[in-house]
């Protein structure tokens with residue numbers, strides 16, 4: 001149970017817009033501190049909620065979830081990077097392959113005191129109205145968040161992606177997840193079983209889904225994998241560019257505090273399977289910081305400093321440090337997350353000394 005350390009709490013009204021990992025984690029914590037929690041999502045938790053995105057988490061212990069729940073597929077503690085400078089295996093402490101749609105469906109079902117409003121696209125006007133009715137509004141709307149209407153948040157770099165869960169022969173790759181780096185692409189293959197995998201292609205330049213699909217077909221064929229039909233794939237965007245500033249993570253709207261969490265504030269780290277972990281952590285932090293009257297920005301900076309460094313530093317020097325370098329940076333991210341929750345700027349400085 002979350003410990004309430006301020007007088008806030010009992011009558012607090014919390015609204016959360018966006019019910020992915022960030023929003024669900026925010027709701028999970030919020031309902032421990034108040035009975036007035038509402039979660040809005042433009043989609044629905046029934047059926048094929050998400051199809052498939054990436055579904056690899058490198059440190060499941062960082063998620064506020066039990067093991068062996070629906071959507072927890074299996075352990076996978078080794079990931080393999082493959083690129084022009086060779087093959088690098090990276091061992092991760094608590095890697096798990098997920099079925100994300102199933103996991104989110106399960107997670108939302110565990111929320112007992114949250115009012116869940118599905119199929120509800122919150123627009124600018126509705127967001128303002130929610131702010132009038134709430135003490136805390138969490139914007140967890142993902143890659144192109146609603147808060148871009150209200151802040152200077154910048155969305156400069158975004159990579160188009162194409163992904164899906166496909167059935168084909170993956171026995172030659174099973175069980176390790178693979179990330180394959182090409183000059184302009186990254187392809188990941190996450191086998192759920194020898195006969196099924198989540199496959200995704202991201203591109204470093206703007207390309208239409210059709211062009212991306214043609215490239216995906218070519219790359220999969222080279223790997224002896226039968227390419228999926230176009231209609232089984234989802235177009236997406238990965239905005240984990242590390243350039244979005246945490247200084248916009250909070251603002252006031254109609255006397256309501258708005259905290260932005262997850263991809264909405266750019267916490268994904270494209271080097272590692274940490275997007276979902278960072279989303280869940282920031283969702284909780286968004287609620288916790290408000291309840292405890294702490295600075296949300298400060299907590300986020302402390303929690304995510306290393307991720308920002310890794311993402312920001314590695315992107316431009318990606319080609320020169322090679323896979324070994326990327327793998328060791330990614331590993332540092334894991335170790336940093338595992339060992340450390342810095343509270344003071346001095347802690348951050350000593351962490352940098354330790355890892356660089």
Ligand SMILES: Cc1cc2nc3c(=O)[nH]c(=O)nc-3n(C[C@H](O)[C@H](O)[C@H](O)COP(=O)(O)OP(=O)(O)OC[C@H]3O[C@@H](n4cnc5c(N)ncnc54)[C@H](O)[C@@H]3O)c2cc1C
Pocket residue numbers: 017018019020021022023040041042043053054055056057120121122123140141142143146161162163200236237238261262263264267268272273274275276277279
């Ligand atoms: C192709 C791809 C592969 C990836 N692979 C991995 C991986 O293997 N491991 C990993 O950890 N991370 C991975 N990531 C990153 C990860 O998906 C994200 O970091 C994570 O989903 C962020 O969670 P979130 O809750 O912030 O946002 P999301 O999961 O995007 O959730 C946002 C939610 O908000 C809802 N929403 C949006 N707008 C509105 C609105 N106006 N009104 C109401 N609801 C709204 C959406 O329906 C959605 O449910 C991948 C990303 C992509 C694109």
